[in-house]
Amino acid sequence: MIALISDLHANIEALEAAFADLDALGVERIVCLGDVIGYGASPREVVELVRARCQVCLLGNHDAALLDDREAFGFNERALTAIDFSRRALDPEQERNWAIWDWLGELVPAMAVNPGNGDEEIQLVHASPRDPLAEYLMPGVTKTPEKLKANFDAADHRLTFFGHTHHPGWFAEGAEFARATDDNDRLVLEPDRRYLINVGSVGQPRDGDPRLGYALFDGQTVRWRRVEYDVAASRRRILDADGLPDSLGERLLAGR
Numbered sequence: 001m002i003a004l005i006s007d008l009h010a011n012i013e014a015l016e017a018a019f020a021d022l023d024a025l026g027v028e029r030i031v032c033l034g035d036v037i038g039y040g041a042s043p044r045e046v047v048e049l050v051r052a053r054c055q056v057c058l059l060g061n062h063d064a065a066l067l068d069d070r071e072a073f074g075f076n077e078r079a080l081t082a083i084d085f086s087r088r089a090l091d092p093e094q095e096r097n098w099a100i101w102d103w104l105g106e107l108v109p110a111m112a113v114n115p116g117n118g119d120e121e122i123q124l125v126h127a128s129p130r131d132p133l134a135e136y137l138m139p140g141v142t143k144t145p146e147k148l149k150a151n152f153d154a155a156d157h158r159l160t161f162f163g164h165t166h167h168p169g170w171f172a173e174g175a176e177f178a179r180a181t182d183d184n185d186r187l188v189l190e191p192d193r194r195y196l197i198n199v200g201s202v203g204q205p206r207d208g209d210p211r212l213g214y215a216l217f218d219g220q221t222v223r224w225r226r227v228e229y230d231v232a233a234s235r236r237r238i239l240d241a242d243g244l245p246d247s248l249g250e251r252l253l254a255g256r
Ligand code: ZN
Pocket: 007, 009, 035, 060, 062, 164, 165
């Protein structure tokens, strides 16, 4: 069993609750699909916990923007403000932060991994198969089928797991997006079918459900978890932070 987490966005309360849930389930293999920082108030704590607990971590577009301003092209004002906040919190001038910058600098936005003994290799990307760092495969992308088809064509594995949109669910090739919800929290893979699978977001869900989300995969079945965490504390930390817009705290309450 492997756990796939993504889009932690410097939300330490959510990440600690996700790891507590994984500990209770006895899951030790954890991969992170990127966007460790951005939006939230605890970039240092989240980076350090990911480094301690995840075997693999990808580069997300917010992580890339922290490393290089040019990658922030197209970011909205709130997102840019949060990148500045993260850069101050992880001040690269300070020697105690150098290991964090070295670690961030090694991350890549796509990687193939073998989830377990005898299982087929799976592809991990932050955003999409053809643009692993930045393209949004939103639930409504099936309205532009050529965009979705181009991504299935670009996928060099049968199974691609991604994050980035903060909307958990899946595209089976040839079908609409299936949203993962409490009533639809399991995908039993059909043999020979191709899938693009969104694991959801730990730190800033946007599907109207404020509970943190992530996915488990055992080689045959993907299962989505939603777990309550102390959203109020996470919101409060953003409101108290010097230089983060309050709206980034408020949106956590709504899960938008
Ligand atoms: Zn994100």
